[in-house]
Amino acid sequence: MMKALKFMGLALLACSLLFVSCKKTKQYTITVKVNDAAMGSATGGGVFDEKSTITLTATANPNFKFVQWDDGNTDNPRTVTVTGDATYTAVFSFDGDEPAEDGVFVTLGADSWKVASFQADAQSLPGKIRVWLYKSTETEYPQFQGWMDAHTGENVAADLLYMANENDVDANFYPNWESKDMTTSIVSIDLNAHTITAVQTGKMYNRSTSEEVFMRVNYKNATWEVTPEPSKRWKSGF
Numbered sequence: 001m002m003k004a005l006k007f008m009g010l011a012l013l014a015c016s017l018l019f020v021s022c023k024k025t026k027q028y029t030i031t032v033k034v035n036d037a038a039m040g041s042a043t044g045g046g047v048f049d050e051k052s053t054i055t056l057t058a059t060a061n062p063n064f065k066f067v068q069w070d071d072g073n074t075d076n077p078r079t080v081t082v083t084g085d086a087t088y089t090a091v092f093s094f095d096g097d098e099p100a101e102d103g104v105f106v107t108l109g110a111d112s113w114k115v116a117s118f119q120a121d122a123q124s125l126p127g128k129i130r131v132w133l134y135k136s137t138e139t140e141y142p143q144f145q146g147w148m149d150a151h152t153g154e155n156v157a158a159d160l161l162y163m164a165n166e167n168d169v170d171a172n173f174y175p176n177w178e179s180k181d182m183t184t185s186i187v188s189i190d191l192n193a194h195t196i197t198a199v200q201t202g203k204m205y206n207r208s209t210s211e212e213v214f215m216r217v218n219y220k221n222a223t224w225e226v227t228p229e230p231s232k233r234w235k236s237g238f
Contacts, residue, residue, distance in 0.1 A: 025049045025050060026049070026050040027047050027048065027049055027050065028047070028048060028050060028082050028083070028084050028085045028086070029045075029046075029047050029085050030044070030045045030046060030047075030048060030054060030056075030080070030082060030085075030086055030087075030088070031045050031085075031086070031087040031088070032044050032045035032056055032087075032088050032089075032090070033087060033088070033089045033090070034058070034089065034090045034091075034092065035070075035089055035090070035091045035092060036092060036203075036214065037212070038061070038109060038203065038212055038213050038214035039060065039061055039064040039092035039093070039094075039214055040058060040059055040060040040061050040064055040066065040090065040092040041058075041059050041061075041090075042056065042057065042058045042059070042088075042089075042090040043056070043057050043059075044056035044057055044077075044078075044080075044088075045088075048082045049082070050082060050083065051081060051082060051083070052081070052082045053079060053080070053081055053082075054079070054080050054082060055077050055078065055079055055080075056069075056077065056078045056079075056080060056088055056090075057076065057077045057078075058076050058090035058092070060092050060095070061092075061109070061110055062110040063094065063095060063096050063107050063109075063110060063112060063214075064092045064093065064094060064095050064214070065092065065093060065094075065095035066090060066091075066092055067091045067092060067093050068091050069088050069089065069090060069091065070088065070089035070090075070091060071088070076090075094107070094201070094214070094216060096112065096216070098218075098220075099114075099218060099220050101220075102220050102221040102222060102223075103115060103118075103220060103222055104118050104133060104217065104218070104219050104220075104222045105217070105218040105220065106133065106135070106144070106215075106216070106217050106218075107214070107215070107216040107217075107218075108142075108162075108204065108213060108214070108215055109213040109214055113135050115133045115134065115135065115222075116134055116135060116136050116137045117132075117133075117134040117136075117137050117225070118131070118132075118133055118134075118222055118223070118224045118225065119131070119132040119134075119224060119225045119226075119227045120132070120194070120224035120225070120226065120227070121226070121227060122150060122191050122194075122226075125147060127149060127150055127151075128147050128148065128149055128150055129147065129148055129149075129150045129189070129191075129196075130145075130146070130147045131144070131145070131146055131147065131148070131224070132144070132145050132227075133145075133217070140166070141163055141164060141165045141166060141168075142162065142163065142164050142165070143162070143163055144160055144161065144162050144217070145160070145161050145162075145175075146158065146159050146160035146161060146179070147159055148184055148186070148198070148200075149186075150189060150191060151186065151189065152186045152187060152188060152189060153185075153186060154183075154185050155183055155184065155185070156184040156185065156186050156198075157184070158179075158182065158184040158200060159178070159179055159182075160178070160179040160182065160200065160204070160215075160217070161175040161177060161178055161179070162175060162177035162178075162204050162215075163175045163176070163177065164177075170207065170208060176206050176207055176208045176209075177204045177205065177206050177207075177213075178204070178205055178207065179200075179202055179203070179204060179205070179215065180202060180203045180204070180205040180212065181202045181203055182200055182201065182202030182203070182215070183200070183201055183202060184198060184199075184200045185198060185199050185200075186198040193223075194223055194224050194225075194226060195221060195222065195223050195224075196219045196221075196222055196224070197219055197220060197221050197222070198219040199216070199217070199218050199219070200215070200216065200217040200219075201215070201216045201217075202215055203215055
């Protein structure tokens with residue numbers, strides 16, 4: 001009898017050990033995102049075993065900097081212990097220097113340049129100023145064209161279009177790139193002296209490819225050339 005009970009006990013122990021060894025480890029999904037793909041990227045996401053230790057890394061693109069993760073953590077790289085499904089968003093922001101000289105300065109994705117030719121028309125549209133920005137005085141492209149309300153304030157109504165080259169248009173010869181989620185802050189504008197201090201920040205959206213690129217235009221005490229009909233321009237509704 002004792003031998004039988006001992007045998008049963010060993011059998012139960014063996015089954016218990018077998019069950020424990022065959023028990024499947026829980027797995028969870030870690031999702032890693034960014035607040036703006038034009039500003040940077042983040043890695044480290046995937047499917048991991050419970051209690052795994054993983055590393056999340058945020059990498060800023062040129063002209064931008066990593067600020068924090070959306071839960072306030074500022075470690076980068078960041079070590080995380082997996083305890084359940086979770087999402088981590090890397091937050092980036094613009095990191096360009098304030099220009100030391102007067103003029104118009106453009107940041108478009110990783111590219112930054114000073115506008116070589118700033119033309120404007122404050123006569124054709126009542127209460128508005130039309131603007132044309134050219135990277136070079138030798139060529140017509142790249143170029144911006146747009147308008148903004150001609151008064152100071154935050155979130156001033158405005159719009160911008162962009163062409164990288166002469167072929168950067170749709171079937172109707174309209175520029176592929178248009179501003180999206182853009183804010184315009186005008187600190188000062190003098191229609192008599194033809195000067196403006198303002199900042200436009202947002203994205204340029206390509207209607208043909210759905211690509212989005214960070215955009216910032218800084219007008220620092222910039223003086224425009226008065227021109228009602230610029231020679232370098234495309235057809236538009238402005």
